[in-house]
Every structure is written in C-alpha cells, then in structure tokens.
Amino acid sequence: MSFPADLPTDVATLQALLRAAEERASERDARLAERDAVIERKEERIVRLEKLVADFKRAMFGSKSEKADPDQYQLALEDIETAIATVHAEDEAIDPPKAQPRKRDANRGALPKHLPRVEEIITPESTTCDCGCDRHVIGEDTSERLDIIPAQFRVIVTRRPKYACRSCESGIVQAPAVSRLIESGLPTEATVASVIVAKFADHLPLYRQAQIYARQGVDLDRSTLAAWVGKAAYELAPVYDALIADLKRSTKLFMDETTAPVLDPGKGKVKKGYFWALARDDRPWNGDDPPGVAFTYAPGRSGKHAVDILKGFDGILQVDGYTGYNRVIDPKRQANIRLAYCWAHARRKLFELTKNSAAPIAQEGLRQITSLYRVEAQIRSLPASQRLAVRQDKSAPMVADFKTWLEQARAQVSAKSPTGEALKYIAKYWDGLILFLTDGRIEMDNNTVERTIRPIAIGRKNSLFAGHEAGAQNWAVLASLCETCKLNGMEPHGYLTQTLTAIVNGHRQSQINELLPWNYVQTV
Template sequence: MLDTVDLPDDVAALKAMLIAATAREARKDERIERLERLVAAFKQAAFGRKSEKADPEQFDLALEDLETAIATIHAEDEADAPAGNRASRPRGSLPKHLPRVEEIIEPEILVCVCGGCLHRIGEDVSERLDVVPAQFRVIVTRRPKYACRACTDGVVQAPAPARLIPAGLPTEATVAHVLVSKYADHLPLYRQAQIMSRQGLDLDRSTLADWVGRAAYELRPVFDALIADLKRSSKLFMDETRAPVLDPGSRKTKTGYFWALARDDRPWGGGAPPGVAFTYAPGRAGIHAERILQGFSGILQVDGYAGYNRLIAPDRIGPDIRLAYCWAHARRKLVEITRNGAAPIAEDGVKRIGELYRIEAELRGLDPQARLAGRQERSAPLVSDMQAWLTHHRARVATKSPLGEALAYIGKYWDGLKLFLTDGRIEIDNNSVERTIRPIALNRKNALFAGHDAGAENWATIASLIETCKLNSVDPLAYLTATLTAIVNGHKQSLIEELLPWKFLSRDR
C-alpha cells in the first residue's frame, strides 16, 4: 500500500504507475472471472447430466481449490486497499450455545490530553470462531478399600462401574466418538487409528473394530425398537442402495443392499418424529422388502423398482399396502431425453410436471386437509390433462424409442403417481428417503465394501441411529454417549423405547 510520500513528482512517472495499476486490476478481475466460470462449469458437471458419471467428491475437492484461489485474490485485493476502504464481508452470527471466552482490550493510556481521566462511554464487540483441538484424556478411577479396626467383618469397597468394554481402555464417550467418526464423518477405522497415533495413542484398527462391534451389539435392541416404531405408522417411504460385501470364499465382493425405511411427516405437520432404519439384505428381490415390512399396513412411497410389485400382488397374504410412486423419477426420464437434443414432447412433459411441483411448494407445511383441497382444486385438472396428453403421445411414439420407454414408464405407474391427489399426507416424490440414504453411499465410497454380512448389519444398525439423530436435530455424539452409558448401567429392556433418538432431548433434561 503506497503513501503519498512514495509517489513520484514526475507526471510521466505518475501516468506510468497509473497505467500499470489499471492493468494489474484488469488482470485480477480477469483471473477472478475465469475462476468463477470454472466454478460454474464444475457445478454444472457435478449436478448436471448423470450420464457423465461425475464423482461428487472429486468435484467437491476441485471446487474447494477454485474457491480458495478466488479468496486468495480477494485477500490480495483487500491488502492493497487503504485501511479505511477495505470492504467488510457479511458473515452470519455464531450459535448462542457455544461457550464464550471474553477478552477485554483496554487502551494503553486512560488519561486525556487535557490531563483529565477518560470515562467509558460504550464499546465495540466482535466475535470470532475459535477451536480447541480434540484432546484425549485418561479417566483414573480409584476405589478405596475400608476395614474396621475393631473387628474382622470384612472389607468395604464401592462396586466397580459398569463398562461397555469389560476391562477395556475406552469410556463410552470414546466409543461413541469412533462410531460417529466412522458412520457420520466417513472416517474408516485405520484412518482414525492414524489420527490417534499423532497424540501418542498406539491403538490399531482391530482394537477399534472390537469397540465398534461390541457397541453395535448393545445398540441392536434400540435399532429394533426404532424399526418397530416406524412400522406402526400408516405412511412410510422405502428405497434401496447397493452394499458391496466382501465374499471371503471367492476373495471378491458380492452385492448386497441396504433397504431404507423412513418416516417424515414434517411437510404436513404430522406429530410423529422423523426417522430412518436401514436393513441389510443379501439381495434386491421384493421378498426382502416384504420381510422388512412385515406387520406394516398403509401407504408406502417408492420409486418404480419392479421388486415392490410383490407388495401389492393379488395373491399376497398380509396387511394391505398401497404404493405411491415418485414424480421425480418420472420427470428424470424425460429430462434425460431433453439433454440429448431437441425433444418438444419431453420438454412439454417436464414443464407439466414442473407445474405440479410449483403447487406442491406452495402447499408445503399445510395440514393434510388443506393440502388435499389445494391438490383437488389445482393439481387434479393438470393431472387429468396430462393423462390425455400421455395417451395421445404413447399412441404416436415408437415404443422402443427412449421417449416411448419414458412414456411407458409413466403410464405403467400412473395409478400410483396420481395417488397423492387422494391423501394430503402423501408426498409428490420419494426424495425424503433418498436424502437419508446418501450418507450410506458416502460411507461406501470411503470404505469400498463391508467386510462380511455381519459387518454390513452393524453398519446398518449404527447408521440408522445416527441418521435418525440428524433428522431430529440431535447431536449423534451426545446421543450415543448417553445411550451406551444407559445400556451398560442396566437400562431396562422393557423401557428400551425411551432410548430412541427423538426422546434424547427430553431425557437429557
């Protein structure tokens, strides 16, 4: 930053400096514009066509580097600006629950130039986010022994506290930290062992694996209570995702599946808390969905996977289930066609579905009766008109063409697609459960595969509790610490539902 005393008196030299400064600013603006174009391009590639097979994590890393480069240029720009002209960037307020450590910075001299004492008339307050790095500590438990000097009736000593790992090193909080790091933050155990080693803790991966396995065993009754609670609902979502599992016999991986059963009544103000339960199964056949849903009766919102047809087969014995299908999947097939060139019919279909979504956005948050009334008045005529549109074009488009197949898909699931017009609790799509299943995919990417079927079942158990915590704005670390502590201290199995994630806040009080 130049001061006036640094400027030359020669006019020609001043002009040269001005030209150089202008050119430098132009180059800076050009660099920022180029980087911002790259950010936009990366975002388009990451969230655009699925046919590009983009890896979201790779794009995230690239975006981080680009945005860092832009911030560097802005910092350089601010450093060159006079102190009074530096722009202050808008920032959000820091959470109220974080502890505050106050520091008061007083002027060096509190005497006025006139000789009088200065009096405080106000203050400026600023807040900055600070961090205390995670630090392991050792809990030393001493149990004194007492004996009577007057007799020999024995020794008195407090009983040893219960432990999750008998005679083991970790507290329940330490085990909970490992669980959250693995299943919420996607840090495999070998990486956690590396992080611990930086603090001098010589713990290998197999030791951490033993902790995780024991915790999963103890948490299994809570998981069972979670899935039982979900199945008592009359409206659920279901989806499935791949779960590669190592097959020790062949030294290869086999493909299992995590089936997600979710409840989210928040869009219509339902009183039941949101939750999700993952169940591992060795395959994707409809028989697995039927087994998981045993005892459930009501509306199940799903995508168009044919395996769910088993649930509504005429000869099926069991509680009645109605399938509501997903408009997002129907729209997705039409969108793919529009990206491969001019496709006026597909574009018209996308526009029609978009109108339904606009109405849904305005109805979100209303009670079921109001949602149903709004749909009957506004959405039902659009759906009826689209049915005529669908019949018209299916008769004229080649069945085996991409457009013909997309229209056939919509026609095949039409009854389930329009079911949302009959019940204000039904969503227009299956996105609620798809969002809950994304962390499974992220963990799969980091872990590559589960080591065996039992490992996949443990994965499903712990991930269910962690993701349900997130849905209920509960801190998974605090929840798992308290829950494991309650279990090892003998929490009654008859009261296991008190340990469900959405009851943690009231239990904590």
C-alpha cells in the same frame, strides 16, 4: 510552454526551479506508473474472477446428468470458491483496502449459545487521563469469533479408596466399580461414540482414524477400534429394533435400496449386497411423528427382502418403479399396503431423452411435470387437508391434461423407441403416480428416502466395501441411529454417549423407546 512573468534572473535560482520541476515530474510519472500497474493488476484480477465465476455458474447451474453424484459438484464449488478467495487475498496483500467506517458486528449472536465462551479483555496501556484522574468504563465493543481446538485426548483416572476401621475388624468398605461398555478396556463411552460418529456419520474408515490417533501418540490398532464398534452395535441393537418398530407403526413410509459391496471371505471377492432404507418424514404435512430412517442389510435385491422388512406395516409405501416392490402388495399377504410411485423417476426418464437431442415430446412432458412441482412448492409444510384441497383444485386438472398428452404422445411414437419406452414407463405406473391427488400426506416423489441413503453411498465410496455380511448389518444399525439423529437436528456424538452410558448402567428394556434419538435431550 508558457512561463510566469516573474521568473528570477539569477541562474542558480532558475536551475533550482528546474530541478524541482523535474523531481515533481518524476514523482508524477512514478505515481502514474504505479496507478497503471494497479489498473493492470486489477484488470488481470477481473479476468481471473470472471473465469472463476463462469466456472462456478457452470458447476452450479450448468447441464449435468441427474444421476451424477451431487457431492462431485460440491467439491467443484469448494475449489472454485477457494480460488476466488485466493485472488482477493492476493489483491489485498498488494493493495490493502482503505480503512472503512466500522460496521455493526453482523455475527453477534450468530454462534450457538451452547458453545463455551472464553472472554479476553483488551485494555489500553494506560487508563490515566492527561489531567491525572483515572478514566472509567463507559461502554465497550464486543465481537465473537469461532475458535476450534484440535481433538485432544485425556486420561480419566478412576480411584476407589478402600476404608477400614482402626477400632474393630468389621471389614473393608469400597465403592463398587462403575459399569463400562468395554470392561477392563481403555475407552470411555464418549470415545466409542466418537469412533462411531467419525465412521458412520462423517464417513472416516477406522484405519484412517487410527492414523489420526497415532499422530497424537495414541497407538490404537484398527482391529481394536473395530472391536469397540462391534460391542457398541450389539448394545445398540435393541434401540435399532425399537426404531424399526416405531417406523412401522406409521401409516405412511418411504422405501428404497442401494448397493452394499461385501467381501466374501470364502472366495476372496466382493459380492453385491443391498441396504434397504425405510424412512419416515411427516414434516412436509405437519405430521406429529418425528422423522427417522432405518437401514437393513440383505444379501440381494429380491422383493422378498422388502416383504420381510415390512412385516407388521399397513399403509402407504412410497417407492420408485422397481418391480420387486410388487411383492408387498401380493393379495396373498394379509397386509394392506398401497404403493405410491415417484414422479422424479418419471421425470428422469424424460430428462434423459433431452440430453443429446431436442426431443420435443420429452420437453413438453418435462414442462408439465415442472408445473406440478410448482404447486407442491406452494403447499409444503401445510396440513394434509389443505394440501389435498389445493391439489384437487390445481394439480388434478394438470394431471388430467398430462394424461391426455401422454396418450396422444404414445400414439405418435414407436413403443420400442427411447421416447416410447419412457412414456410406457409413466403409463405403467400411472395409478401409483396419481395417488398423491387422493391423500395430502403423500409426496410427489421418493426424494426423501433417496436423501437418507446418500450418506451410505459416501461411506461405501470411502470404505470400498463391508468386510462381512455381519459387519454390513452392524453398519446398518449404527448408520440408522446417526442419520436419524441428523434428521431430528440432534448431535449424534452426544446422543450415542448418553445412550451407551444409559445402557451400561442397566436401562430397562421395557423403556427402550426412551433411548430413541428424538427423545434425546442435549445437555450443555
């Protein structure tokens, strides 16, 4: 240790210098210990975040069955993202970040313009200058935050005064009562619309809605809510019929079916019914017709139900490989329907083979199908004529190569092996699989309609089953209107409120098409 040459000779002064040096050393050690603690905490945080990020990647990109419910992965991602945010919040609470230069408001204008704005102005405690003059506004900083007010109930009180003349006895005058969806009942049309959207768009069963209302002191029995929904379904049935009729005037539709467990009151058991979905989405080829979907309940999966639903339709029907659809192309029927099959289902057959083994044949098939999908990604949203031209130029040679590969692969494996069965499936539906090469309106797969029936599956999971076949058809009516609203970017609550109000006010049946979801004009 070195000492300065000019150290004082006074003992007391030397002791004071030593004490000061000890204090500085102690402060330095404390700072070092605090820094080490921060480093240790941040290293621990890095380890936690790295694990969460790894979990996130596995949930997002890891191998998973293509048959698994996508919502399961959404739930996983939600929890992981929440955990990551918690780690950041813990770290910032202990070690607040240093103040950064104020950035430009990135969220300004991002919130929807139709939302009401409540302005609050924050002013300094005093605007008087040091010189005694008043300061003037020369500019301002503006920020927007999203605020949510919990659902509130209010009571609409309707008064109808009675008027009489004091000079004569000509009679009493009173305005007529306003028509209501539920005569002499409690709800407005907006209230009924809210119940419908909560159940059929947000998948909240009626008994849970009743529990939510009870927390705010509004005691409504589940059966009461069910009565409101049933009345609305009856009044909206003509709109639903018009929706189906409009879809069947198209020349290109999708169709699929999903199970609908229904309670059998006579036996006290649940039997299996089906929701059949008929969908239109011409947006991928810039078609003029708006997208829509109509569900129909049927007690079984027989192809005769598809025949009944499709009465009056002529054109291309895009489906999966279910053999029941063969009945719609029966030569005895007058309809001229062509079936386009789904490459995603063909791909799925090969994908299943690669889950537990190398399966080189299946992997090669997957590679070739992926190349076809790359072409589809390039032509999405182009007019049908341009899509067809690109397919003829790029996809047709790929399909020809795939056909050659398919024949050679089938010759290499047993027809009864898993690989042979998958290849047999593709060969069986080949004519329908390659139909997309002849028409730019046809998609490569049936995913469009499969996306529309996903909400049905969620609602089925939350509600367990429909209580009756008639109730299942009401479900189909209301879910059709809600999902068609979503497809068209319409807000279903506003649409249903406006539509129910128009119906109870005597909207003409001859003008029922005006009430279809894509004709709804949202008002502020």
